[in-house]
Every structure is written in structure tokens, then in C-alpha cells.
Amino acid sequence: MKKHSILIICLALIAIAAVLSIVLYDDTHHGEESHFDAKETIFDHLVDHYSWEVPFSHSHKIYLPVIVKEKEGGWHMFMSDKIEQGKTYEGFYIDNDQYKGKIVGTASDGTVYRPIDISITKNVLALFITAFVVCLCIFPLVNWYKKHGNKAPRGFLGALESLTAMIYADMIKPILGEKNGRRFAPYLLTAFYFIFVMNLMGLMVIFPAGANLTGNISITLVLALCTFITVNVFGTKEYWKEIFWPEVPTWLKAPLPIMPFIELFGIFTKPIALMVRLFANMMGGHMIVLVLLSLIFIFKEMGGMLVGGGTTVLSFLFSLFMYLIDTLVSFIQAYVFTMLSTIFISLAQVEGHHKTETKEEQK
Amino acid sequence: MELFTPEAGLIFWMFVVFVALFAILAKFAWPVITRSMDNRADLIDKGVEYAEAAKASLENSENKAREILAEAGRQQMEILQEAAQMKAQIIEEAKKAASAEAKKIIDAAAISIEQSRKEAELQFRQEVSQFALTIAEKLVRKELSDNKAQAEMVEKLLNELEHKN
Structure with a gap:
């Protein structure tokens, strides 16, 4: 009796996994053929973000307030959708090389710096x-x-x-x-x-x-x-x-x-x-x-x-x-x-x- | 590596949130919870202690009751024994006393009988001698009134005396 139930649970799990695989396979097939970067994906899931993904969707996000202090100047506060996808807002943008994934600002002399950042991430x-x-x-x-x-x-x-x-x-x-x-x-x-x-x-x-x-x-x-x-x-x-x-x-x-x-x-x-x-x-x-x-x-x-x-x-x-x-x-x-x-x-x-x-x- | 470098903004917020949560919980939550838990633990400990004490005292009193019962039984036996002994003694004593009394009475009766017998004998003797004297007097008086008869009488007596000898 007990063995049977364990077997049934295992089979159910495998069935779920198989269904999931088909769904995922279809999902990834729809977009254009892009190379899957495991390292990138894993670290992306582990680090902090300025927005939060809505469940079961990659395109919709919950945007959160960004609070930064300019190098010489006052505080800036705006929602993170303004700097989404490489956009620049009030001189701030999300960096892609040195400070990967963090908000950086450009100083008046053109250098890139990290502002004091107490955003609600x-x-x-x-x-x-x-x-x-x-x-x-x-x-x-x-x-x-x-x-x-x-x-x-x-x-x-x-x-x-x-x-x-x-x-x-x-x-x-x-x-x-x-x-x-x-x-x-x-x-x-x-x-x-x-x-x-x-x-x-x-x-x-x-x-x-x-x-x-x-x-x-x-x-x-x-x-x-x-x-x-x-x-x-x-x-x-x-x-x-x-x-x-x-x-x-x-x-x-x-x-x-x-x-x-x-x-x-x-x-x-x-x-x-x-x-x-x-x-x-x-x-x-x-x-x-x-x-x-x-x-x-x-x-x-x-x-x-x-x-x-x-x-x-x-x-x-x-x-x-x-x-x-x-x-x-x-x-x-x-x-x-x-x-x-x-x-x-x-x-x-x-x-x-x-x-x-x-x-x-x-x- | 981004993963291993602490982030100032996050540290700031973490500190704020953690200290705020600590302050709120330490003020309003944990004292109540820990006190209640301690109180309950104390209560349970005391309850167990009390139950143990009650059980011990119950056992104690049961033992005592049993002892008292046993003592009472023993006393009853003793009293009964004593009573039986006393009964026997009383009967014995009564018997002795009765026999002594009876003996006394019998003795007294015997003495008084002896006495009255002696008295009666004495009286009887006196009365008999009285009677004899009276009779003799009467006879003598009658006989002596007639000389002949007196002489005959003396003759006769003398004859008798002679014959006897």
C-alpha cells in the first residue's frame, strides 16, 4: 500500500516535469534563437535589482523607487521604470560594465561615479x-x-x-x-x-x-x-x-x-x-x-x-x-x-x- | 565579484529594518511571550509538585488510616480479652464471697441451734424438775394427810428396798 503511494507520487512528479518541459520548450522557442548564458542567468537571479518581476511574466515588472544623491547636489527620487533598458534619467542610468547592474551617474567632468544609493530595491x-x-x-x-x-x-x-x-x-x-x-x-x-x-x-x-x-x-x-x-x-x-x-x-x-x-x-x-x-x-x-x-x-x-x-x-x-x-x-x-x-x-x-x-x- | 561586495544602501536599509523590527518586538512582543512561557512553565512545575505532594499526603493518610484501624482492632481485642478476664474474675470472686457468706450463715445457724437446744434443754430440765417437785409435793402432801397410808407407803418403800437388796 505504502509502496504504491510512493510510486504514484513519483509518477505524478515525472508527469509534471514532462509537461513543464514541453511548456518551457515552447516558451523559449517563440522568441528568436538566442544563446543561453547559464552564468549570466544564475547571477542575475542571485543579485539585487531595481525592479521586481511580476509572477510568470518576463515583460511586466513592479517598478520601485530609486533614491540617489548626486555627487555635488541634492537627492533624486524617481521610479525605476525611468531608467529601464539603458535609459538615462536626470543623469543616472544602470551601468553595464564596471558597476554592473548598479545605478551610476556622470559627473560634470564626464567621469562615471556611484552615487549614494539608498533606493528601495x-x-x-x-x-x-x-x-x-x-x-x-x-x-x-x-x-x-x-x-x-x-x-x-x-x-x-x-x-x-x-x-x-x-x-x-x-x-x-x-x-x-x-x-x-x-x-x-x-x-x-x-x-x-x-x-x-x-x-x-x-x-x-x-x-x-x-x-x-x-x-x-x-x-x-x-x-x-x-x-x-x-x-x-x-x-x-x-x-x-x-x-x-x-x-x-x-x-x-x-x-x-x-x-x-x-x-x-x-x-x-x-x-x-x-x-x-x-x-x-x-x-x-x-x-x-x-x-x-x-x-x-x-x-x-x-x-x-x-x-x-x-x-x-x-x-x-x-x-x-x-x-x-x-x-x-x-x-x-x-x-x-x-x-x-x-x-x-x-x-x-x-x-x-x-x-x-x-x-x-x-x- | 558583485556577490561578495557589501552594498551600502542595502546595509543601511537592513540596519533600519532590523533595528526597527527589534525595537517593536522587544517592546511589545517578546516580553509578553517570554513572561507567559516562564509563567506557564512555573505553573506546570508547581502543578506537578503539588500533585506529587498531594499523592504523597494521600498515601500517607491512607497508611495512617490503616494504622489507626489496626490499632483500633488491637484495642478492641484487648478490651474484649480484659472483659472476659474480668467477667471470670468477678464470677470467681462472687462465688468465693457467696460461699464464705453461706458458710458464715450456716455456722451462725449451727451455733444458734446449739444454743437454743441448750437453752431448751435447760428450760426443759428446770420444767421437768419443777414438775417432779410439784408432783412429789402433791403426792407427799396427799400421802402425809393419811397416816396409815403413810405408814403403808413407808412399808412398801422399805419392802422394795429390801427386795432390791
Whole structure:
């Protein structure tokens, strides 16, 4: 019985893939015969844009506001359709060589420069949407607690609660302790939910999701920076003492400060590790799916309909598999980021730990 | 490589969004949620503790009740035993007392019988001697009124005495 259902699911998936391949094949056939550039396509999907494609259409786009500051002069704000397809507006256009895909301006002496650019790009809009979705998840839970007190929520709220409990009660509190746990939980829980929702939304391919946020180094940089600030601003005296005057043989710290140097270096490597880990994992996941899907088009160009169709079925199944793994990775990476942040914070919350140790030795 | 260079505008917006989200959630959401979770955990812990204590106290009181019952049974047995003993003792004592009393009464009766017998004997003797004297007096008086008869009488008595010897 179980084997049958698995077989049916597999056959259904293959059928979907085959249908898709025909549709895609027809779709690409209509336009003029152009060379498929896999690298271009993949990177195009991974980077930021000034507009957002409407689902299932390449020609219609949602245009977003561009906010740029001229080199000498004021701010400019206009919708991105004005600079679409190589058009120039108020001296600004999307560059194609040095600053590929970014808005550049031409200065009065003719040199090309990058203006200060705080445009609402696709990623920025996705950030707003993500924040909104997080609020949409969390505030019903808050309302539930306010209304029902100690009763446990059911359904979606129940799932959210057990997720929150998994982070708060099973991770933050055991690592940081009761008091510090309550102190740092707001930051850690916000980071977890924000990353988790960003990861999941990055996997849904169409508007309003589908922006590759956590696979963008700017995003993970800010997240790691926030952890860095939290760790070092709230670090205790003991923490700083351990960095600049650790309990090691004196020749290791004076006259040549070897250990302090290593410790100081460690302050910066920790957040960098956080940043790169999240970025590389998410971007890698997106890239593998894109590469697998690109195979369809590469093989189609090489061998026509039959080879393309066969590859479609295989690629579809593989990318589906990768997608499922990416869903898992989305959670794991959000969890790992939160856990490492918690551990880094707890390492900076050492409290007279050497004194108690020496006391115990004396005993 | 564009992928690996951070973008100032995106960093700016990310910072704004993240800090704003953090501020909103830290002010309005997380304290409520974490407090409720802690409270619930406490409540559950306390409930478990309370249930365990209640169970222990129930067991304790059951044991106590059983002990009390056993004690009561034992006491009952003791009381019954004592009562039986006492009964036997009382009966014994009553029997002894009764026999002693009876003996006393019998003895007293015997003595009084003896006494009254002696008295009666004494009285009887006196009465008999009285009677005899009276009779003798009467006889003597009658006999002595007639000299002949007196003489005959003396004769006769003398004969008798002679015959006897």
C-alpha cells in the first residue's frame, strides 16, 4: 500500500516535469534563437535589482523607487521604470560594465561615479515584507497570551509557540542562564525569526517572496554586526580582562602581547564566521537549484527536444530534492546563527569565574 | 565579484529594518511571550509538585488510616480479652464471697441451734424438775394427810428396798 503511494507520487512528479518541459520548450522557442548564458542567468537571479518581476511574466515588472544623491547636489527620487533598458534619467542610468547592474551617474567632468544609493530595491522591499510577515506571525501569539493567559495555543500559533519555546526555553535559557536569558532573548528571538522567515521566503520563487536575502552578504553582515555589538557592548569586565590580560604565563602577554593579540583577533573572527556561514549556505543552496534548472536549457541547446525533455525530468527531481534540503537548511542556518550568537554572548558574560575556580582549588 | 561586495544602501536599509523590527518586538512582543512561557512553565512545575505532594499526603493518610484501624482492632481485642478476664474474675470472686457468706450463715445457724437446744434443754430440765417437785409435793402432801397410808407407803418403800437388796 505504502509502496504504491510512493510510486504514484513519483509518477505524478515525472508527469509534471514532462509537461513543464514541453511548456518551457515552447516558451523559449517563440522568441528568436538566442544563446543561453547559464552564468549570466544564475547571477542575475542571485543579485539585487531595481525592479521586481511580476509572477510568470518576463515583460511586466513592479517598478520601485530609486533614491540617489548626486555627487555635488541634492537627492533624486524617481521610479525605476525611468531608467529601464539603458535609459538615462536626470543623469543616472544602470551601468553595464564596471558597476554592473548598479545605478551610476556622470559627473560634470564626464567621469562615471556611484552615487549614494539608498533606493528601495527588490531586496529592500523584500526586507520590509519579511519584517511585516514576522510581525504578522508574532503579534497574534502576543494577543493570544494577553487574552488566554496560561492556556496553550493550538494550530499555527501552537507551532509558533513550540518553535519559540525551542529557541527560548531549550537554547537561550540553558546557555545564558535565567537572568541573562531573559535579558538577551528579545534580540536573539528577533534575529532567529527574521533569518528564518528570510530564508523561507527566499525559497518561494515568486513575488512577494523570492528575493535572495540571506544569500546576500550585506544582510548577513548587518546581522553579524548586531551580534558583534551585542556581545561587546554588554560584555562584562571579566570578559575584557580575559582578552587583554588573560591568565597565561606572563611571557605570552608581556612584553610582546601575543595572547591579547590573538584574543582581540578572535573578537572579529567570530562575527565574520557568522556572516560568512549564513551567506555561503543560503547562496550555495540557491545556486545549486539554479544550476540544476539551468541544465535543462543547456541540454536543450545541445540536443533539442528529446535530450532537453529527459534532462527536464531529472533536473526537476534533483532540484526538488535540493529544495527540500534547502528548506531544512533554512531552519538549520537560522537556528545555528541564533545558537552561535547565544554562545558568543554567553562567552562575554563571564562573571568572576577564575575566582571561584581558585577557591575550589584551595579547598 | 558583485556577490561578495557589501552594498551600502542595502546595509543601511537592513540596519533600519532590523533595528526597527527589534525595537517593536522587544517592546511589545517578546516580553509578553517570554513572561507567559516562564509563567506557564512555573505553573506546570508547581502543578506537578503539588500533585506529587498531594499523592504523597494521600498515601500517607491512607497508611495512617490503616494504622489507626489496626490499632483500633488491637484495642478492641484487648478490651474484649480484659472483659472476659474480668467477667471470670468477678464470677470467681462472687462465688468465693457467696460461699464464705453461706458458710458464715450456716455456722451462725449451727451455733444458734446449739444454743437454743441448750437453752431448751435447760428450760426443759428446770420444767421437768419443777414438775417432779410439784408432783412429789402433791403426792407427799396427799400421802402425809393419811397416816396409815403413810405408814403403808413407808412399808412398801422399805419392802422394795429390801427386795432390791
